[in-house]
Amino acid sequence: MMRLPVLLIGLLLASPLAAAERAVVPGTGSLAAAIAGAAPGDVLKLIDGVYRGPVTVDRPLTILGPRGAVVDGEGQGSVLTIAAPDVTLTGFTVTGSGRVNQDLDSGVKILQGADRARIEKLLVTGNMHGIDVHGGRNATVLQNEIVGTNSPRMNERGNGIYVWNSPGTLLEGNSIRYGRDGIFSNASADSVYRGNIMRDLRFAVHFMYTRNTEVSGNVSVGNHLGFAIMFSNRAKILNNLSLGDREHGLMLNYANNADVTGNLVRGGTKKCFFIYNAHKNLIWDNRFENCGIGIHFTAGSEKNVLTGNAFIANREQVKYVGTRNMEWSHEGRGNFWSDHPAFDLNGDSIADSFYRPNDLMDQILWSQPAASLLIGSPAVQLVRWSQRDFPATLPGGVRDSAPLMRPLTISVPPEILGYEAEAAGRWAEGNYDDTDPDNLSAH
Secondary structure, three states: OOOOOOOHHHHOOOOOOOOEEEEEEEEEEHHHHHHHHHOOOEEEEHHHHHHEOOEEEEOOOOOOOOEEEEEEOOOOOOOOOEEOOOEOOOOOOOOOOOOOOHHHHHEEEEEOOOOOEEEEEEEOOOOEEEEEEEEEOOOEEEOEEEEEOEEEEHHOOOOEEEEEEOOOOOEOOOEEEOOOOOOOEEEOOEEEHHHHHHHHEOEEEEEEEOOOOOEEEEEOOOEEEEEEEEOOOOEEOOEEEOOOOOOOEEEEEEEEEEEEEEEEEEEEOEEEEEEEEEOOOOEOEEEEOOEEEEEEEEOOOOOOOEOOEEEEEEEOOOEEEOOOEOOOOOEEOOOOOOOOOOOOOOOOEOOOOOOOOOOHHHHHHHHHHHHHHHHOHHHHHHHHHHHHHHHHHOOOOOOOOOOOOOOOOOOOOOOHHHHHHHHHHHHHOOOOOOOOHOOOOOO
């Protein structure tokens, strides 16, 4: 029997050749030339210095380097475009994209077909959009620092991370500051956005036509709006912090079948939670605290379950615009209301009396603000007394038949408390990056 040479057997059994490591020196065109000369799987190692772009990565490669290695697009299009699967970028700085928002000029752009991209520990600064995941599947965007711009006007800037039609995206541990929205997810699905910190933006997280996506453990501080879930289905909004967000902490707008739990919204100047035409959502064990309105519920939203939530020291706990009767307890468990002076004689942690946040005069004041001049008049007090003693005279509205005696607590890490105090001071002084407030619910 013929025996194959030992060397040939070794070649047949061996794994593919190990990836080559190639040092790349700074300069104009040096990175593009290194990519053109690399084999799939190679590792390109950058050193401190400027690598002038734009650059397209058109084969599976790893490009890594220190923060002092700067890939600069010099104001032309996207700085680094990933056009092949299995590309990894790690550690260095990406800056200098173009300024054409319609073209989604970005620091890093991941194209359709560029699956399994991994973008890790980059400093992405001074770009129109930070990272644009534009059709690539199963991208991982991990522990990057993304710093946008303060000009032009906020609504005309780019997003920190833009996810479009990119199923399986993981965004985790990123720090995003300045620009328009921190994370904008449009027409995407089946993704996880976890543990990101977002500051000084329009929206921290903005969903449009997104489904089956988890938003968990994120921090929104000092933005105009924290978490805006719009025209989306089956979102999981879990254990997030919205601290000092100016307009709304959390918004469900045409959002259905969401699971909203474990979130803390605190210190919003207007609304902790705004629900507009949103149906079949489970809203439980959240804490809404120190806002102008705890929860604003309107536009025919139906079949939502609210239980276990805490409404604490909001100037107005509930604003319900509608005439139907709404029960806000579930299976004998309601919510905690800080303005409900209740007793618990049997010690079951459920108040012995129901809670009703609004009456007929509230609805009159919402529709006719000028009526507030009469708020202390004997006639108004008589109406409120009669509704309290004769509940049949009350209009439709919210009722909690099983209010809780104790609120849940949600802790805030010490390092985040400093950000919250800074944002509160800025709002109090009127020193914030403004936008068009009328557009906040329209985008």
